[in-house]
Amino acid sequence: MSAPVQVPRVLSIAGTDPTGGAGVQADLKSIAAQGGYGMAVVTALVAQNTHGVRSVHVPPVAFLAEQLDAVSDDVEIDAVKIGMLAGREVMETVSAWLDRARPPVVVLDPVMVATSGDRLLDADAEEALRGLLPRVDLITPNVPELAVFAEEAPATSWGEVLAQASRVSAAYGVRVLAKGGHLDGESVPDALVDGSRVVEFTGARITTTSTHGTGCSLSSAVATIVARTGSWEQATADAKRWLAESIAHGEDLRVGSGHGPVSHFAGLWARGGLTTRLTAAEVERDWWDAVADVRAAIDDLGFVRGLGDGTLSKEAFGWYLAQDALYLRDYARVLAEASRLAPTLGEQAFWASGAHGALVTELALHTDWLGGVEPAAPSATTTAYLDHLLATAARGDHRVLAAAVLPCYWIYADLGERLRGLATDGHPYRDWLLTYGDPAFESATEQAIVVVTRLAAEADDATRDAMWRAFRASCEHELAFFAAPPDGTV
Structure with a gap:
């Protein structure tokens, strides 16, 4: 034989x-x-x-x-x-x-x-x-x-x-x-x-x-x-x-x-089951198309339009930065939990790097933009977003958690790609808008998409559905987060 x-x-x-x-x-x-x-x-x-x-x-x-x-x-x-x-x-x-x-x-x-x-x-x-x-x-x-x-x-x-x-x-x-x-x-x-x-x-x-x-x-x-x-x-x-x-x-x-x-x-x-398994490319396309309404709603927010054309008030911008700093603290903990739950060394290293990056960003916000002043208490919107992520992490499925954290990469990078094109000389938020073009974050976003869509393609129907629902919920929290700042313009 x-x-x-x-x-x-x-x-x-x-x-x-x-x-x-x-x-x-x-x-x-x-x-x-x-x-x-x-x-x-x-x-x-x-x-x-x-x-x-x-x-x-x-x-x-x-x-x-x-x-x-x-x-x-x-x-x-x-x-x-x-x-x-x-x-x-x-x-x-x-x-x-x-x-x-x-x-x-x-x-x-x-x-x-x-x-x-x-x-x-x-x-x-x-x-x-x-x-x-x-x-x-x-x-x-x-x-x-x-x-x-x-x-x-x-x-x-x-x-x-x-x-x-x-x-x-x-x-x-x-x-x-x-x-x-x-x-x-x-x-x-x-x-x-x-x-x-x-x-x-x-x-x-x-x-x-x-x-x-x-x-x-x-x-x-x-x-x-x-x-x-x-x-x-x-x-x-x-x-x-x-x-x-x-x-x-x-x-x-x-x-x-x-x-x-x-x-x-x-x-x-x-x-x-009898359903042909989706490829990772099909998951990426389907999920992104399915949140087109959320992405369009974000683009249409007064805060986003004011940030892009420079008419956003400093009060509104400062409020957003403070909440973002508070968000990033617990977001780093969520990414650390994703690293702990991940089954492969590559995924563990990727999510751990993301957790480190979130903390570095939070410190930079304190030092460069908030002058080291401790941010105020988290808003109801910030709390709701973090509760969603922390609850997902507590359930212990690394695939669903990975899907939940993906919008903070994908939505943010997608919006930033358009905003940094508006960072002309003299723009009051030019330095901030240019941070959206960070090559390391672009690379991390691409890798996060690859990791999550592969996990979804390989998952059973029930897990893939749970991943999608977690992803959609986080996209909606992203919309609420951008909509929360006072809609003030100069």
């Missing part, structure tokens, strides 16, 4: 099922559910539904060989799952291809005995199927099929199943996944048998009619997982756990009136 791969390329060699519950259709779903890329070579076209098989058409074996060679001539195959092989010539064609292609993992789910107990293959075909076993890494027979390989009567107890599996494994030099689903009782044990080594897996019987294609699904899942992990035991355990979940949700599909299929993607649908 070759080294494990991240996305296994898995080939199903099997018959079809037009209802999608078994055969290559089930195999492809199982492979995809386990993180693999599925391919399929069709051995037989089967007219069947959830009640049973009506007829089977077997294409010429020359065409089967062409399908197999077409795949292996072009694609590196990491694992093969073999299902329905209708007749000796088909089996010999597949055997010859296995000798040529030498895939690293081969799992055989032998289709030999119908649910009714009838043998599906004649003696000649059964012998040809036995000839496949030395080329196979694992077989996954049910109880009647295991008995055929053992040339004994079907086992009636779990102990007999294990004994037959051990004899078959030793006789053919192949691993056997022994399955107890055909036995009576509430428990459904399975076991991975490799010669004298036996690893058992417990399981409970699920009361359901959705059992069509379980053998196909389990075997293709094991093939995919072992190609991905390199461990037969882990592959068996993981595939069994996944199949139990899929069987439990099979009836939700409401497919057919007989024995319906399992729900191969039930767990993925429940845990991952």
Whole structure:
């Protein structure tokens, strides 16, 4: 077996099922559910539904060989799952291809005995199927099929199943996944048998009619997982756990009136949802467009217009600076908490640098603009903004907190880009407006946008929604903060 791969390329060699519950259709779903890329070579076209098989058409074996060679001539195959092989010539064609292609993992789910107990293959075909076993890494027979390989009567107890599996494994030099689903009782044990080594897996019987294609699904899942992990035991355990979940949700599909299929993607649908994940660029665009109303309202404020054209009174400007200094003190604490909560060293360093910068700015406001005079008490608007940030920090989700602090970078930088263009000679607030062009702050803003939008793109739907709501709330607090100063002009 070759080294494990991240996305296994898995080939199903099997018959079809037009209802999608078994055969290559089930195999492809199982492979995809386990993180693999599925391919399929069709051995037989089967007219069947959830009640049973009506007829089977077997294409010429020359065409089967062409399908197999077409795949292996072009694609590196990491694992093969073999299902329905209708007749000796088909089996010999597949055997010859296995000798040529030498895939690293081969799992055989032998289709030999119908649910009714009838043998599906004649003696000649059964012998040809036995000839496949030395080329196979694992077989996954049910109880009647295991008995055929053992040339004994079907086992009636779990102990007999294990004994037959051990004899078959030793006789053919192949691993056997022994399955107890055909036995009576509430428990459904399975076991991975490799010669004298036996690893058992417990399981409970699920009361359901959705059992069509379980053998196909389990075997293709094991093939995919072992190609991905390199461990037969882990592959068996993981595939069994996944199949139990899929069987439990099979009836939700409401497919057919007989024995319906399992729900191969039930767990993925429940845990991952059906919405395509946004990219970071899409998050950036969508969030920024969604606060266009807030940004326009800020531009239209008397304080902002007066600051831009120089008509703002010194009283209003001084009031704003004092509140900004008070805001920056606790804002620095919030950024420090973001650094503490951040999961990576890069994010920790970034938010810590922001906290340091906020404190430096606050000291500069005291010294350069406020003359070192202690600012007055925080206004209701300043308090509300800080309460929002501190409460978000206290909830402990670094992603939501990062979204909450982003507007103080993004809104401020966006507004500053326009205001500093108005800093002409003689402008009463020229020095202040030029501070908006600080290259370090521009760089920090760009990095903050990258960090937050990436976190949002990677988050689940509920967390992304919480991040958006925190971001929007902070944007609205930014608007209120710019609207709070006395609207005085000279």
